Amino acid sequence: MTDPESADAPQGGAKQNAPNPTLARRMLLDRLRKIVRRSPLSPEEIARKVGLDPSTINRWLNGRKKHLRPHDVRGLLVACGLGLDDPTVEELVALAERAGRPGVLGVTQPWMEKLRFDFYVGLEADAVHLVDYEIAIVPGLLQTPAYAEAVIRATEGDISHQDLASRIMVRLKRQALLKCPNEPLRLTAIIDENVLRRGPADRFIMRTQLEYLVGVAQWPNVDVLVIPYRVGLHVGVETGAFVLMEFAGDDAGPVAYSETPTQAVYVEDVEGVGRYRTVTERLLGCALGCTESLDMIGQAAETLRDDE
Structure with missing residues (x-):
């Protein structure tokens, strides 16, 4: 999933005792x-x-x-x-x-596109728990700078050095949410094994990214779980990548986010979010446990080291 971000992203937590906002x-x-x-x-x-x-x-x-x-x-x-x-x-x-x-908010009109990145990053900053399912790339909150650059170049095509540097800087700033000393963001990253096997052509970049994953997955607020090839087809193949955000208190309900090349889709109605929760449970049922996932990621990194 393309990682939404902007240098002008809002910060701060959710407002307490406010009406439940759409x-x-x-x-x-x-x-x-x-x-x-x-x-x-x-x-x-x-x-x-x-x-x-x-x-x-x-x-x-x-x-x-x-x-x-x-x-x-x-x-x-x-x-x-x-x-x-x-x-x-x-x-x-x-x-x-x-x-x-409440319902589904599709960011499709050009004027809404201007708000798209700011809005996503603002929601992310307010969240207390994120489930990020990825089928092709490492989640943005867990990317190294070199891997992030490779992904942006591959997905954006012709991009100026200034825009590239800005995108990488914002991505790294977002990662600070995982390191907050008081209440760090909880992240459950569910990735398909394909994420480990397909990466930048530069094997060193991919190996260091996988090694970083092994390290960050040992943080108390981060879980990285791998769905192995041997599972075969699973529900995530049809749904594609998505993020499910949970917020503290009763002032803001959960939000599911996904995107296509032409729009970003935010789902907040009870039925829609419930479907994403069901998908998440099924994905967790397909994934390896934390220890087995770390072993697989580590082995993939070692394979790249041997091939360098």
Whole structure:
């Protein structure tokens, strides 16, 4: 799965005691907060232009108001200096109309594509547990810089040195979630054996990546589990790569994420997430245990060492 990322990704944990947000609402609030933060006006000046108390605006942006009406969003954006004919106004008003209806959010329109990477990385930063199933590449949170570069070059084709360096830097910053001293992100990485067998043409890059996997899989918050070839066909062959995110408390439900070459798909409704959980259970049933998985990864690394 292509790894979504952006140098302008939001940070921070989920808001406590806020209404359970839909994905569209999360995306809307994230974008509004950025616009307000970048406005030359102070929050108090923005509130005066809207004709409301600053505390009301703060409740909007902190997610305390369950439903942001389209005209509320339009008024806030105009107060921040955007014209009514600004495409951003139309875009976010459309998100406000979509917010409040849980289900499947497909990021397909060009204007939503701009938010896609920021939004994914923001969700990832808020999560407490990720299940990442990959059928072809090492999960982004576990990639070495050299392996990440090889993957980006292979998937993106012609990419500038500046964009390449930025993508690698953001990927490495994301990995810091696994190393937080207080509450590190828990990661369950389920990978097909194919991930171990197909890698960059440079065998040294692949070997060092596999050796890194062996090391990080021994962290208390990381599990790396391999589905061996001998299992044959399994449910993941049909579903493809996906990420299942779990969040703390009752303020945000779980989210499943997958993507195709043309869109990113976020699933948050109970039935849809339930299906991904069932798939995850079936994948775990196919995978080797932690010790056996580490042995297989280590053996694959040794094979590459012998061939160098």
